[in-house]
Amino acid sequence: MSERAAPFHCPYCGDEDLRPNETGHGAWECAACNRAFQLKFLGLLTRGVPHNDGGGDEI
Numbered sequence: 001m002s003e004r005a006a007p008f009h010c011p012y013c014g015d016e017d018l019r020p021n022e023t024g025h026g027a028w029e030c031a032a033c034n035r036a037f038q039l040k041f042l043g044l045l046t047r048g049v050p051h052n053d054g055g056g057d058e059i
């Protein structure tokens with residue numbers, strides 16, 4: 001699985017000037033507020049992934 005998750009806005013100040021942090025693994029730093037943060041995949045929700053098994057358009 002690739003580490004492609006990229007934030008579009010800083011979760012702290014909302015700025016868009018984000019760049020990858022040297023530590024990698026989903027780590028980003030915000031040039032506006034000088035914060036570094038990390039995105040982490042926590043897992044799938046318990047309800048799972050919606051299945052489209054070709055059952056047709058029921059609705």
Ligand SMILES: [Zn+2]
Nearest residue numbers: 010013030033
């Ligand atoms: Zn920021």
